[in-house]
Amino acid sequence: MPDLLVKLYELPALAPLQERLLAAGIKLRHPLAFEKKAVVEWVNREFGAEWASECEVAFARQPISCFIAVQDGKIIGFACYDVTAKGFFGPTGVTAEARGQGVGRALLLAALHGLAEMGYAYAIIGGAGPVDFYRKAVGAIEIEGSEPGIYRDWLPTGERT
Ligand SMILES: CC(C)(COP(=O)(O)OP(=O)(O)OC[C@H]1O[C@@H](n2cnc3c(N)ncnc32)[C@H](O)[C@@H]1OP(=O)(O)O)[C@@H](O)C(=O)NCCC(=O)NCCS
Known part of the structure; x- marks a missing residue:
């Protein structure tokens, strides 16, 4: 799995997609600090302990460097940024039943606009x-020779707890 590069100065607008989701009852927003346990536990249940650990880092920031998608009072997706390493997007995930309606793309765009606002250019x-998902959504390009990148010599902790 390679790393990809995204131009933050040519991002598609988020608003049209956000409005479409809102019409379907899906709201994108930053979680609040008191929601940390609920969000991190959801990420752990859905995607495992490593992504939950990264999500915890997002809650050490203000504004919290994570977006969640909420429908009927329940989390259906999340995206973190500037947590794995500076300027990195991810982790991200949408619960299986909610996929294919634009939530993943909206979370990606919200987080990338967040990085742009922080001053990153890329x-x-x-x-x-899913390289094709990123290529299609934001024109991401593969960084040659980036596999395994920083993901080496790591302690395997991915079990859902
Ligand atoms: C990848 C993921 C976040 C996409 O979420 P989603 O809500 O289903 O995505 P969207 O509905 O916004 O899809 C946007 C577009 O990307 C396409 N797409 C979605 N998942 C894709 C994939 N895995 N590969 C290629 N294209 C994909 C969709 O077909 C859609 O295309 P369209 O605009 O032509 O209709 C979701 O499948 C997921 O949670 N996967 C498991 C976790 C994961 O892999 N996270 C990324 C780790 S780097």
Whole structure:
């Protein structure tokens, strides 16, 4: 899984997608500090302990460097940024039943606009799984020779706890 590079100065607008989701009852927002346990536990249940650990780092920041998608009072997706390493996007995930309606793309755009607002010119998508998703959504390009990138000599802790 290679790292990808994204131009933050040519990002598609988030608003049209956000409005479309809102019409379907899906709201994107930063979680609040008191929601940390609920969000981190959801990420752990859905995607494992490593992504939950990275999500915890987002809660050490203000504004919290994470977006969640909420429908009917429940989290259906999340995206973190500037947590794995400076300027990195991820981790991100949408619960299986909610996929294919634009939530993943909206979370990606919200987080990338967050990085742009922080002053970054480029974002790095670390260890990208669905490369075509990122290519299509934001024109991400592969960074040659970036595999395994920073993901080496790590302690395996990915079990859902
Ligand atoms: C990747 C993921 C976040 C996408 O979420 P999603 O809500 O289903 O994505 P969207 O509905 O916004 O899809 C946007 C577009 O990307 C495409 N797409 C979605 N997942 C894709 C994938 N895995 N590979 C290629 N294209 C994909 C969709 O078909 C859609 O195309 P369209 O605009 O032409 O209709 C979701 O599949 C997921 O949580 N996967 C498991 C976790 C994961 O892999 N995270 C990324 C780690 S780097």
